[in-house]
Amino acid sequence: MENLGTVLRIIAAKQTLPGALLPILHEIQEALGCIPSESVPPIAKALNLSRAEVHGVITYYHHFRQTPPGRHVVRVCCAEACQAVGGEALAEHARARLEGSDLTLEPVYCLGLCAIGPVLQIDETTLHARVTPEKFDTLMHALEEDQ
Amino acid sequence: MSVTVYVPGDAAALALGADSVADAIVTEAARCGINIRLVRNGSRGMLWLEPLVEVSTPRGRIAYGPVAAPDVSSLFAAGCMSGGAHPLGLGITDELPWLKRQQRLACRRIGVVDPHSLDDYLAQDGGEGLRCARAMAPVEIVRAVADSGLRGRGGAAFPTGIKWQTVLDTPATQKYVVCNADEGDSGTFSDRLLMEGDPFQLLEGMAIAGLAVEATMGYIYIRSEYPHAIAALNAALDGARNWLGDFEIEVRKGAGSYVCGEETALLESLEGRRGIVRAKPPLPAISGLFDQPTVINNVMTFGSVPDILARGASHYHEIGCGRSRGTLPFQLAGNIKYGGLVEVPFGLTLRELLYDFGGGSHSGRPLRAVQVGGPLGAYLPETQFDTVLDYEAFAAIGAGLGHGGIVAFDDTVDMARQARYAMKFCAIESCGKCTPCRIGSTRGVEVIDRIRDGQAEQVELLRDLCDTMTHGSLCAMGSMTSIPVLSALDHFSEDFRGMRA
Numbered sequence: 149m150e151n152l153g154t155v156l157r158i159i160a161a162k163q164t165l166p167g168a169l170l171p172i173l174h175e176i177q178e179a180l181g182c183i184p185s186e187s188v189p190p191i192a193k194a195l196n197l198s199r200a201e202v203h204g205v206i207t208y209y210h211h212f213r214q215t216p217p218g219r220h221v222v223r224v225c226c227a228e229a230c231q232a233v234g235g236e237a238l239a240e241h242a243r244a245r246l247e248g249s250d251l252t253l254e255p256v257y258c259l260g261l262c263a264i265g266p267v268l269q270i271d272e273t274t275l276h277a278r279v280t281p282e283k284f285d286t287l288m289h290a291l292e293e294d295q
Numbered sequence: 296m297s298v299t300v301y302v303p304g305d306a307a308a309l310a311l312g313a314d315s316v317a318d319a320i321v322t323e324a325a326r327c328g329i330n331i332r333l334v335r336n337g338s339r340g341m342l343w344l345e346p347l348v349e350v351s352t353p354r355g356r357i358a359y360g361p362v363a364a365p366d367v368s369s370l371f372a373a374g375c376m377s378g379g380a381h382p383l384g385l386g387i388t389d390e391l392p393w394l395k396r397q398q399r400l401a402c403r404r405i406g407v408v409d410p411h412s413l414d415d416y417l418a419q420d421g422g423e424g425l426r427c428a429r430a431m432a433p434v435e436i437v438r439a440v441a442d443s444g445l446r447g448r449g450g451a452a453f454p455t456g457i458k459w460q461t462v463l464d465t466p467a468t469q470k471y472v473v474c475n476a477d478e479g480d481s482g483t484f485s486d487r488l489l490m491e492g493d494p495f496q497l498l499e500g501m502a503i504a505g506l507a508v509e510a511t512m513g514y515i516y517i518r519s520e521y522p523h524a525i526a527a528l529n530a531a532l533d534g535a536r537n538w539l540g541d542f543e544i545e546v547r548k549g550a551g552s553y554v555c556g557e558e559t560a561l562l563e564s565l566e567g568r569r570g571i572v573r574a575k576p577p578l579p580a581i582s583g584l585f586d587q588p589t590v591i592n593n594v595m596t597f598g599s600v601p602d603i604l605a606r607g608a609s610h611y612h613e614i615g616c617g618r619s620r621g622t623l624p625f626q627l628a629g630n631i632k633y634g635g636l637v638e639v640p641f642g643l644t645l646r647e648l649l650y651d652f653g654g655g656s657h658s659g660r661p662l663r664a665v666q667v668g669g670p671l672g673a674y675l676p677e678t679q680f681d682t683v684l685d686y687e688a689f690a691a692i693g694a695g696l697g698h699g700g701i702v703a704f705d706d707t708v709d710m711a712r713q714a715r716y717a718m719k720f721c722a723i724e725s726c727g728k729c730t731p732c733r734i735g736s737t738r739g740v741e742v743i744d745r746i747r748d749g750q751a752e753q754v755e756l757l758r759d760l761c762d763t764m765t766h767g768s769l770c771a772m773g774s775m776t777s778i779p780v781l782s783a784l785d786h787f788s789e790d791f792r793g794m795r796a
């Protein structure tokens with residue numbers, strides 16, 4: 149299948165790197181949105197690891213996902229500096245607002261924007277600062293409209 | 296002739312709309328027939344003023360901020376392209392008191408230089424340290440770093456010269472230089488500002504380390520939460536290969552694990568495994584990455600090195616206080632009016648930072664608690680705000696400076712809730728190797744929940760649990776989680792009386 153071809157190409161390009169596993173996993177997730185289970189056996193084989201070891205690494209790291217996310221991934225910062233300016237209330241609001249939506253909501257522990265919180269990140273590309281619940285709704289509305 | 300205009304491309308500025316400001320400026324300049332050269336610089340670190348637009352004039356760089364895209368036409372109407380007066384005008388950037396009162400060394404080019412241009416870096420004294428180092432023997436470089444008194448900026452404050460000496464003294468055919476760019480502490484962003492705003496300086500510091508310990512390969516392990524910094528580093532590396540000579544650097548992306556900032560977990564992760572903490576010894580300096588001698592330092596540690604070589608160890612050593620030499624880039628965060636990057640010599644008080652620089656809380660309410668040094672740092676009450684900012688003074692009150700992050704909370708904070716969060720964060724991020732850390736943190740959340748529900752007698756149990764975690768954990772994740780918890784309990788006991796909101 150198509151995905152497997154991509155996976156094999158990525159493995160071939162990276163497998164000789166020292167400590168190649170994380171770079172391979174990152175590239176697969178960037179290409180496919182997640183790390184599908186069928187990529188585990190070829191990675192294990194190429195890197196001379198057991199499948200359990202590869203699986204263990206995928207599940208250890210918060211960043212890696214095994215199933216495709218929603219149409220967009222929205223990460224709300226839940227760490228202390230954002231808590232100090234209403235981050236928890238924003239996170240709660242976000243949970244309620246995105247219940248049943250096709251957007252994926254995830255906590256993130258600090259984006260390095262700690263003087264202008266609360267902050268959020270959309271799809272690892274876009275950042276927003278000083279996010280109030282109202283501003284959150286406007287941003288999400290725009291994402292939902294943008295089909 | 297064209298006018299040089301600076302609009303930061305730093306992630307914080309982007310989060311506040313800098314891209315649309317840059318677009319509006321380009322459009323408006325074209326409409327007015329003004330020829331501009333747009334530079335996407337880093338942030339000057341005055342984050343409440345972002346997006347901070349600067350215009351180069353014969354008087355110096357003139358600042359306007361915070362600028363939103365709709366302000367741009369009125370700025371042009373006011374003649375901002377020649378430094379004209381406008382309600383958003385701030386005057387000459389370098390004369391702003393908030394910047395002027397700092398002593399920027401490691402951060403001096405952030406926001407000033409064009410981070411995409413090696414030529415600009417070299418034109419602004421960049422590269423001097425590496426040039427000097429190339430004419431020195433490895434032992435001489437190590438001695439300069441040792442004599443400067445530089446201590447690691449990642450949190451543990453270990454003398455950098457001693458670490459480098461150990462690596463130099465350990466024979467091996469392949470040695471490594473690893474930069475810890477995991478910057479996981481909430482309230483910290485100085486590494487990010489440097490990587491985005493002056494990336495060549497980090498590369499230079501690593502190359503100097505390579506010469507000092509005879510390593511030819513370097514890795515930068517950077518957290519996945521920093522996509523803009525990753526892009527900035529990769530772009531800088533593309534332009535720097537010739538300049539770096541035989542020293543090679545590769546950027547490796549983390550995967551959302553706080554404990555991977557711990558140096559041995561980081562090495563495990565770089566090698567392609569789960570980020571589980573290794574028992575020490577062996578020290579990474581003797582057996583580190585792929586079992587080879589490895590220098591591992593924080594971004595700001597490497598970032599401090601070029602100047603030490605260029606200006607001499609004694610120049611650096613003369614600055615500071617007690618056994619804390621040089622400057623520390625503090626980061627003012629959380630509920631603070633003027634948040635951002637404050638690089639000053641050790642020796643100010645916390646109160647001076649919070650009020651003279653920070654201007655008090657963002658909300659306008661009284662500051663009640665301040666967490667210094669990240670999620671494993673102590674919560675300090677107002678009565679401790681006069682503590683001097685140096686490693687020893689903080690250790691003396693059971694606290695630490697860590698990576699220099701300062702997170703302010705106003706009087707609406709519920710300290711039992713903050714203590715609960717410290718335990719919860721430990722439970723989420725524990726690598727799982729030690730039972731007190733892995734299980735104890737989850738128990739800690741439950742115990743604090745019971746206290747908040749009115750079972751005050753559970754405070755004893757919480758103290759016991761903290762004691763077990765402190766003494767039964769392999770690394771600081773488990774052993775130092777008790778610091779925020781107990782400092783909250785000791786200084787804000789009124790919040791632990793079971794009046795759960």
Ligand SMILES: Cc1cc2nc3c(=O)[nH]c(=O)nc-3n(C[C@H](O)[C@H](O)[C@H](O)COP(=O)(O)O)c2cc1C
Nearest residue numbers: 447448449475477478479556557558592593596771
């Ligand atoms: C749980 C934990 C997280 C850490 N996170 C970081 C980090 O994000 N960045 C960092 O430079 N050091 C971090 N450290 C400290 C490193 O283990 C190590 O001391 C540092 O990389 C050494 O560099 P330095 O001497 O230049 O500070 C962490 C330590 C622990 C225990």
Ligand code: SF4
Nearest residue numbers: 726728729732770773
């Ligand atoms: S204290 Fe926690 S994070 Fe550190 S080694 Fe033990 S289990 Fe892992």
Ligand code: FES
Nearest residue numbers: 225230259261262
């Ligand atoms: S704590 Fe939210 S960005 Fe750092």
